[in-house]
Amino acid sequence: MAPYLRIAEALAERITAESLRPGDRVPSTRQLMQEFGVAMATATKALAKLRQDGLVHVVPGIGTVVAPRPRRAPAAPVQRESGPDLSTARVVACAVDIADREGMAALSLRRVASELGVAPMTLYGYVANKEQLVLLMSEAAFAQTPPPPHRPADWRTALRDICRLQWVIYRRHPWLVQVTPLTRPRPAPHAMAHTEWALQTIDGIGLDPVTMLHVHLITTSYVRGFAINLEMEAEARQESGITDQEWLHTQQRAVQDMFATGSFPLLARSTEVLGAAFDLDRMFEFGLTRVLDGVGVLIEQRATGRLDADR
Incomplete structure (x- = not known):
């Protein structure tokens, strides 16, 4: 099993066992890197897999949290396999929106199909594969x-x-x-x-x-x-x-304590303009x-x- 799938499975088990409940923040990529000893890309893919599976979602201003448990429906919803409103342009726009919100690690043809409410195989009538989809996304960004x-x-x-x-x-x-x-x-x-x-x-x-x-x-x-x-x-x-500026503010005390040692006199001059410098x-x-x-x-x-x- 790929490392990112192993991590995603471990987190999914925590969610199922309710040690992580709906609304709880899940470990960040850096926390996953420390816990599982993996690279940032692997940790990012693990979180993306959980998003694709609908187990977590991103809340602006908070981070990645456990998604609400879906309500049981009396019958499975009917998927819209295709229609006059589905086009290559709409598929590309949906993919761009996913990548803009959650990054490329969250992008897959299955995820795009889910967002559009169609079966994954339906997308192959509009894009040949993910590689072509990514090229069309890039072109759409430059065309804009x-x-x-x-x-x-x-x-x-x-x-x-x-x-x-x-x-x-x-x-x-x-x-x-x-x-x-x-x-x-x-x-x-x-x-x-x-x-x-x-x-x-x-x-x-x-x-x-x-x-x-x-x-x-x-x-x-x-x-x-x-x-x-x-x-x-x-x-x-x-x-x-939180934003980069907000993060810098949380580090201000620790940075000032470090500068107080006198070991970094030139860096210490930038303390008052730290936000502007970065x-x-x-x-x-x-x-x-x-x-x-x-x-x-x-x-x-x-x-x-x-x-x-x-x-």
């Missing part, structure tokens, strides 16, 4: 926020704008960072529109095609790399029921400026002939 219709003449402003736009997309859909591979791009017109827009931004300023592509990949990779923190923040908020949007903007500074140096060196074309 296309590149601007007008491009600033200044390359730096334009690259900054497209990077900020992608940051907005990842903020809306933190799971997206998992499904946008860098070295194995897939045919995805809406995502490729962002690439084309960025390449046109730096076309004609002295860079060869490979360097242009590298500039785009470096800048977009910066956005993707930073967006990993968005997914981790969403998972932590889901588990704990604000993801501020850190993103700071880093983006530095990355664009580097691109500016590259362009200047190419223009003056101080850098070989193969460097």
